[in-house]
Amino acid sequence: MTPLGSDAPSGSAPSPAQAGTTAPAPVLHNSVLERVGTEIAQGILPAGSVLTLARLEEESGVSRTVIREVVRILESMGMVESRRRVGVTVLPVSAWNVLDPQVIRWRLSGSERVAQLNRLTEMRLALEPTAARLAAARATPEVANELLELARQLRTLGEKGEGNQQPYLDADIAFHALLLAASGNDMLASLHGIVTEVLAGRTDLGLSPADPAPVSFDNHEGVAQAILDRDPDAAENYARGVVMEVWQELSEI
Structure with a gap:
């Protein structure tokens, strides 16, 4: 049996599967x-x-x-x-590159999924409030208004009992990706894939409530409004509130 990673002996003819192959399907x-x-x-x-x-x-x-x-x-x-x-x-x-979005998704499909979500939420708690604070100083009014519109979409969908549906998840992912980008820090912005996998994983595992708590809508709108108002302290506090609510939910599982 040929060891994984070993080539066929020099001068041997390629197998039918290899012959003429330029890239894997x-x-x-x-x-x-x-x-x-x-x-x-x-x-x-x-x-x-x-x-x-x-x-x-x-x-x-x-x-x-x-x-x-x-x-x-x-x-x-x-x-x-x-x-x-x-x-x-x-x-x-x-x-492992534990921050690779694909690795995150695979780990969330295993028996340690809740522990993995907790670790990822702890990381979000360290990142997103800082991103919101920076966004309050750097984001354009157009970006702040886009964040506010996404937050309002979350409220509308959540109040209709669709907090565990794809449109709500899509709006939530778009909000948090834009928040990281609005920080003006390309390193923070590059982490959007991680947050996407966390949000998607939480929904896929059935941990996202159909009727999110009203405070969740208040916090999302509060982040966007504080960024629009150029209020870094408020933006940071509201962003921390968004993540802390998720952390609290996970601690009760």
Whole structure:
């Protein structure tokens, strides 16, 4: 059996699956990546597990080229290490890029999902109030008004009992992504994918109430209005209120 990450012997003819292949088919690539990534994230393939290209190729029914691309992506996430004559070894969580949105999504699908949501919410608590404070000093009136409109959409949808539906989630994601961008700090803005996965994961796990508490609408609108009013203290406090409410909900699970 050929170790994962090992090439065929020099001078050997390519297999039918390899011949003429220039890039893995996206659908096959994504399907295999999702399966293997999820199994690693959920501990089905624990740290120290050694896989081979041949095994993955056989289990997945795809070409060697697709398997190599999947391994390359997992290596970029710090989840595996490929070594010739050894294979591909699953690495411990300490080596993972735990802020990669895809890794976050895989971890949220496992048994430790609530603990993962708690950790992510703690991180949001450290980031979003600061982003709101910066936005109050840097955001244009047009951006502040867009935030206010999104906050009003959240109130309208939430008061109709649609807090756990896709339109509400879409508006919530748009609000928080825009808030991070409005900070004028490109590092904060780049974290929008993380917040998106947190919000989507909370909804997918059935933890988003159909009827959000009215204070949630007040806090979202308060953030936007404070940014429009150029009031950094109020913007920071309202943003902290938004995240603290989620944290409180999680603590009751």
